[in-house]
Amino acid sequence: MNLNTSILKYIEDVKSGLFTVEEFTAATLQRIKDVDVDVHAYLSLNDSAINDAKLIDQKISSGGKIGRCYGFPISIKDNICITGTKTTCASKILENFVAPYTATVVNRLHAEDAVITGKTNLDEFAMGLTTEFSAFGPTKNPWNLDYVPGGSSGGSAASVAANECLASLGSDTGGSVRNPASFCSIVGLKPTYGLISRYGLISYANSIEQIGPMTKTVKDSAFLLNIIAGQDVNDDTTIDNNNVNYLENIEDGIEGKKIGIIKEMTSSDGLSSEVSTATKDAINDFESLGASCEEVTLPTIHYTVAAYYTIASTEAGSNLARYDNIRYGYELESEGYEYNSYISKSRTKFGPEVTRRIILGGFVPSAGHAGKYFLKALKVKSKLISEVNTAFKKFDYMISPTAPVQPFKFGEKIDDPVTLMLLDYNTVTANLTGKPAISIPYRVVNGLPIGMQIMANSLEEKSLLQAAYALESKTILPEVPL
Amino acid sequence: MVDEEEIIRVAKLMKIDLEDHTEHVSRVKKMLEYFDILDQIDLSSEEITSQEKSLTELRKDEFIPNDKKLIESLKNFREHYVRAPKMN
Numbered sequence: 001m002n003l004n005t006s007i008l009k010y011i012e013d014v015k016s017g018l019f020t021v022e023e024f025t026a027a028t029l030q031r032i033k034d035v036d037v038d039v040h041a042y043l044s045l046n047d048s049a050i051n052d053a054k055l056i057d058q059k060i061s062s063g064g065k066i067g068r069c070y071g072f073p074i075s076i077k078d079n080i081c082i083t084g085t086k087t088t089c090a091s092k093i094l095e096n097f098v099a100p101y102t103a104t105v106v107n108r109l110h111a112e113d114a115v116i117t118g119k120t121n122l123d124e125f126a127m128g129l130t131t132e133f134s135a136f137g138p139t140k141n142p143w144n145l146d147y148v149p150g151g152s153s154g155g156s157a158a159s160v161a162a163n164e165c166l167a168s169l170g171s172d173t174g175g176s177v178r179n180p181a182s183f184c185s186i187v188g189l190k191p192t193y194g195l196i197s198r199y200g201l202i203s204y205a206n207s208i209e210q211i212g213p214m215t216k217t218v219k220d221s222a223f224l225l226n227i228i229a230g231q232d233v234n235d236d237t238t239i240d241n242n243n244v245n246y247l248e249n250i251e252d253g254i255e256g257k258k259i260g261i262i263k264e265m266t267s268s269d270g271l272s273s274e275v276s277t278a279t280k281d282a283i284n285d286f287e288s289l290g291a292s293c294e295e296v297t298l299p300t301i302h303y304t305v306a307a308y309y310t311i312a313s314t315e316a317g318s319n320l321a322r323y324d325n326i327r328y329g330y331e332l333e334s335e336g337y338e339y340n341s342y343i344s345k346s347r348t349k350f351g352p353e354v355t356r357r358i359i360l361g362g363f364v365p366s367a368g369h370a371g372k373y374f375l376k377a378l379k380v381k382s383k384l385i386s387e388v389n390t391a392f393k394k395f396d397y398m399i400s401p402t403a404p405v406q407p408f409k410f411g412e413k414i415d416d417p418v419t420l421m422l423l424d425y426n427t428v429t430a431n432l433t434g435k436p437a438i439s440i441p442y443r444v445v446n447g448l449p450i451g452m453q454i455m456a457n458s459l460e461e462k463s464l465l466q467a468a469y470a471l472e473s474k475t476i477l478p479e480v481p482l
Numbered sequence: 483m484v485d486e487e488e489i490i491r492v493a494k495l496m497k498i499d500l501e502d503h504t505e506h507v508s509r510v511k512k513m514l515e516y517f518d519i520l521d522q523i524d525l526s527s528e529e530i531t532s533q534e535k536s537l538t539e540l541r542k543d544e545f546i547p548n549d550k551k552l553i554e555s556l557k558n559f560r561e562h563y564v565r566a567p568k569m570n
Contacts, residue, residue: 098555100549100551100552100555233541234541236535236539236540236541237533300523302519302523303519303520303522303523305516306516306517306519306520307520309513309517310517310520317496321496321497324497325557326557326558326564326566326567327556327557327564328555328556328557329557331557334558334565334566334567337567338567338568338569338570339566339567339568339569339570340497342567343497344494344497344498344499345499347497347498347499348499350498352505352506355498355506356506356509356510356513358496358498359489359492359493359496359498359506359507359510360510360513360514361496362492362493362495362496363488363489363492363510363514364514364517366492366495372520372521373514373517373520375530376520376523376525377520378530379525379528379529379530380520380523380525380528381531382528382529382530382531383523383525383528385531417509417512417513417516418512418513418516421513421516
């Protein structure tokens with residue numbers, strides 16, 4: 001059975017009776033058994049996946065009403081809650097935490113008969129870009145197991161790339177969907193802030209993060225967006241998308257569209273020559289598709305990484321204050337501890353990166369330092385929003401490579417915090433401005449993927465997906481060698 | 483220049499025990515030094531903007547009784563109270 005298929009092709013095949021949901025689910029679980037010992041994309045598996053698949057098959061054979069997903073297998077990043085199952089955030093502090101409720105996005109998938117395969121690995125609490133900060137060991141890149149898969153949704157991206165599911169849901173705070181999508185050669189979408197409910201996503205930096213689909217094809221991302229996007233009474237930051245059908249007219253093309261090539265992201269010091277060459281080729285492809293490309297300069301981008309880490313750490317410091325091991329957490333006898341010392345003791349279970357972000361998140365907004373860091377970061381955010389909004393008066397899209405470099409070897413960058421932060425250089429702008437952005441697999445050079453990023457104006461996902469589909473149609477990529 | 487003592491003081495306030503964590507302090511310091519880049523941008527005419535929502539758009543402020551399972555999932559409780567370590 002060919003597991004390297006799209007959601008849309010899978011649905012067609014199930015409808016035509018080529019295979020049953022149970023057969024495909026069983027083959028997927030076997031694939032996980034075969035390759036995940038090396039890839040380590042999953043932290044836990046859904047024990048009832050086969051039963052869930054059988055129930056959908058029964059509905060199909062009895063002519064009952066079937067949800068739009070027809071039982072396709074999807075993995076979920078382990079910072080998104082599903083009732084009765086472990087949700088660890090790849091942290092020792094939540095090692096045995098069982099979620100008491102289900103995230104809206106997962107409820108919507110269940111309502112449409114998707115089969116959840118399991119929960120995927122991430123950098124602890126989604127803080128990182130390589131999955132090297134997972135408390136349960138890193139995920140490997142299916143294109144080359146010696147290389148990082150990107151992060152923080154590295155387990156999600158690897159599970160899709162290694163054909164251990166057909167799609168995944170990740171979360172993107174500063175590039176955590178798009179960066180691993182780029183590193184693993186899949187499609188990753190960070191939607192407009194508010195388009196997808198965050199109810200049930202364990203909070204890291206609420207003001208900038210979004211859940212996003214990670215798929216093999218652009219059409220699959222549109223399909224998933226149709227299911228999970230839209231207002232939710234449990235998340236007051238969600239916005240009305242007027243029930244847009246993102247799949248409809250996706251093949252319309254980009255003839256006559258104007259594209260801004262972001263100068264700061266295509267000529268930065270950290271840009272590798274391979275990524276630079278691929279970007280020039282992508283620009284030629286966009287022009288051959290009938291779009292006009294022109295360089296655009298957004299000077300505030302130079303300051304975005306510092307602003308992003310200041311804002312994200314501040315919100316993390318506040319959000320992670322809840323982990324005091326009192327209401328839930330791991331076993332640690334409180335006898336003999338004073339209240340504050342007990343909490344400090346229990347919080348030593350946080351991994352190194354989370355510990356540093358909490359310290360940073362206490363420092364940058366504190367009295368005496370807020371003026372230099374946090375308040376300035378908020379002003380950079382405002383300035384960036386007005387710069388980007390002005391640019392979108394002229395351009396339909398803005399493009400750049402998703403990451404300035406290709407995947408790198410484990411351990412190569414982990415020792416230098418500034419180098420790690422700068423990997424976010426091309427992705428944080430979409431988070432700080434709330435704009436939608438997508439990473440599309442574009443090249444595989446020396447056996448390692450390169451992704452291109454397209455950004456559009458708020459709530460322009462339909463148009464964004466049309467551009468992404470147009471670029472995707474220009475690419476011919478090899479199959480993952482695993 | 484960021485003062486290491488200040489970082490250690492803030493870590494304590496954030497309930498982070500820094501024993502054996504000198505590496506954390508130096509890495510946080512490096513990150514803060516990178517943030518100095520924020521001193522180079524002219525923000526004198528910038529205002530902090532935020533997204534606003536009127537009260538009528540918020541979800542209803544209703545009391546939803548706790549599921550009994552929530553209480554039972556607590557580690558240490560008596561009736562409806564959580565048991566916490568003693569405060570000095």
